[in-house]
Amino acid sequence: MDSLFTPISHVGEFGLIDRMKAVLGSGTGNAALIASIGDDAAVYRVDDDTAHVITTDALVEGVHFDRSFMPWPHLGAKAISVNVSDVAAMNAVARYAVVSIGLPRNMSVEMVESLYVGMRDACARYGIDLVGGDTTASPQVVLSVTVVGEVELSRLVFRRGARPGDLVCVTGDVGGAYAGLQALLEQRRSIQEMGDSYTPDLDPYRYVIKRQLTPEARVDVIADWAKRGVRPRALVDVSDGVASEVHHLCRASGCGARIRGAALPIDPETRFVADEQMQDVDTYALFGGEDYELLFALDPGDEHLLDPTTFTVIGAFTEASEGVTLVTPEGPIVPLQPSGFVHFTDPGADQEEDPDA
Numbered sequence: 001m002d003s004l005f006t007p008i009s010h011v012g013e014f015g016l017i018d019r020m021k022a023v024l025g026s027g028t029g030n031a032a033l034i035a036s037i038g039d040d041a042a043v044y045r046v047d048d049d050t051a052h053v054i055t056t057d058a059l060v061e062g063v064h065f066d067r068s069f070m071p072w073p074h075l076g077a078k079a080i081s082v083n084v085s086d087v088a089a090m091n092a093v094a095r096y097a098v099v100s101i102g103l104p105r106n107m108s109v110e111m112v113e114s115l116y117v118g119m120r121d122a123c124a125r126y127g128i129d130l131v132g133g134d135t136t137a138s139p140q141v142v143l144s145v146t147v148v149g150e151v152e153l154s155r156l157v158f159r160r161g162a163r164p165g166d167l168v169c170v171t172g173d174v175g176g177a178y179a180g181l182q183a184l185l186e187q188r189r190s191i192q193e194m195g196d197s198y199t200p201d202l203d204p205y206r207y208v209i210k211r212q213l214t215p216e217a218r219v220d221v222i223a224d225w226a227k228r229g230v231r232p233r234a235l236v237d238v239s240d241g242v243a244s245e246v247h248h249l250c251r252a253s254g255c256g257a258r259i260r261g262a263a264l265p266i267d268p269e270t271r272f273v274a275d276e277q278m279q280d281v282d283t284y285a286l287f288g289g290e291d292y293e294l295l296f297a298l299d300p301g302d303e304h305l306l307d308p309t310t311f312t313v314i315g316a317f318t319e320a321s322e323g324v325t326l327v328t329p330e331g332p333i334v335p336l337q338p339s340g341f342v343h344f345t346d347p348g349a350d351q352e353e354d355p356d357a
């Protein structure tokens with residue numbers, strides 16, 4: 001293409017980040033900086049034993065949430081949780097948050113207050129303080145949160161660090177948040193089609209809707225690892241889907257991985273929704289995203305040190321030359337593409353391969 005301007009959809013989210021990195025270059029060469037763009041959070045040393053981590057994430061109306069089924073307190077809580085999750089993905093503990101909000105003129109003060117009730121309650125659960133921010137007018141609701149956390153240098157874990165032979169592990173269950181979104185969309189379709197004659201029944205979907213609307217960062221797991229003195233070799237949170245995050249760990253670590261589809265931890269309610277939608281539940285689990293569980297590389301010798309109820313082994317890291325593959329539940333081994341939820345691509349277009357992977 002001859003055009004001087006490249007549509008963002010042509011490079012995708014990860015291509016765009018590469019272009020940003022190229023513009024920024026290497027910065028000032030500050031010796032205290034331990035990790036910058038390319039991990040879940042940036043890390044800088046504050047003294048001989050301690051580092052701080054800093055991360056930011058925005059939720060935008062029409063992109064990340066739909067006002068018609070996202071209650072304001074839930075949205076506030078989710079904005080905090082997704083950032084705390086990125087701090088947890090460095091094996092760090094969140095401490096402070098600041099928030100910038102863009103508010104359309106049709107919002108009431110009471111709506112903004114309920115958004116803040118959600119943020120306040122989430123901060124209380126995570127033991128963090130919301131200490132400032134900015135407000136501006138905006139055509140849609142935009143909620144941008146920055147969280148700072150703390151970690152002992154010896155406890156830090158990056159996306160790099162996985163070795164061939166390490167176990168690929170994930171906490172909790174996956175695919176539920178995507179199933180919750182499908183359940184909510186289905187209820188909305190029914191309301192649109194049948195109008196007042198339709199009474200929504202959300203009871204069979206309680207768990208998956210909770211996974212979509214109020215995900216919880218796995219700070220409990222981080223605390224448990226610290227208590228047991230276990231440190232994974234590589235770590236990422238599952239925001240974009242298991243497949244995408246496995247690719248992130250592999251790329252950063254210079255490894256491949258073989259994932260066993262049959263091992264993916266999937267809640268029965270997630271299976272129920274996938275069956276109802278006549279869709280493949282493994283697709284939900286691999287590409288659904290927004291589960292905010294932790295995906296990590298574990299030294300096989302450390303497996304017995306962890307609480308087996310908190311995680312599932314879903315595969316093993318391999319040599320890079322083997323690539324990232326999936327042993328399908330039916331048996332055949334196929335390449336596992338990273339294509340989770342990709343921002344900036346044309347809606348309806350084929351999802352492009354994550355060039356980060």
Ligand SMILES: [Mg+2]
Pocket residue numbers: 040085086089236237238239
């Ligand atoms: Mg992350």
